[in-house]
Amino acid sequence: MDQALYNLLVASFDRDLSDEEQAALNQGLEKSEDLRREKIALQNLRKLTAAQSPEFAPFFAGRVMHKIDTLQTQPKEPALAKWLTKMFPKVALSGMAVIVLLIINTYFMEGSFSLDTLLGISEVAAEDADYFLMENF
Secondary structure, three states, rough: HHEEEEEEEHHHHHHHOOHHHHHHHHHHHOOOOHHHHHHHHHHHHHHHHHOOOOOOOOOHHHHHHHHHHHHHOOOOOOHHHHHHHHHHHHHHHHHHHHHHHHHHHHHHHHHOOOHHHHHOOOOHHHHHHHHHHHHHH
């Protein structure tokens, strides 16, 4: 079956064909048994669908309008804020685990939990005090 003839057949159900198109379709219907069967199938399908009418449940329009009003009045939470709220506990937990591991590592390497050890400052001589004070400011 020729696709162009099939397209003409389908179009003939929806609009009036020009004289040339109608002549080509009629000639195709005379020559092709498949095209005639397809025309009958399409006619039967149109009859079946024409007999049905879509029906909506009671108060359909009211329910739809209520849903639209509800969606418009709900505050929208930005996607980034929602993602950050969801991810913060996971990131905070892994961050705390890293900090605890670093403190344990420092204890085993230096042998104490003093503030100087945790900050990585070794014993400061008096002549080096100026250097450390100026470096931090």
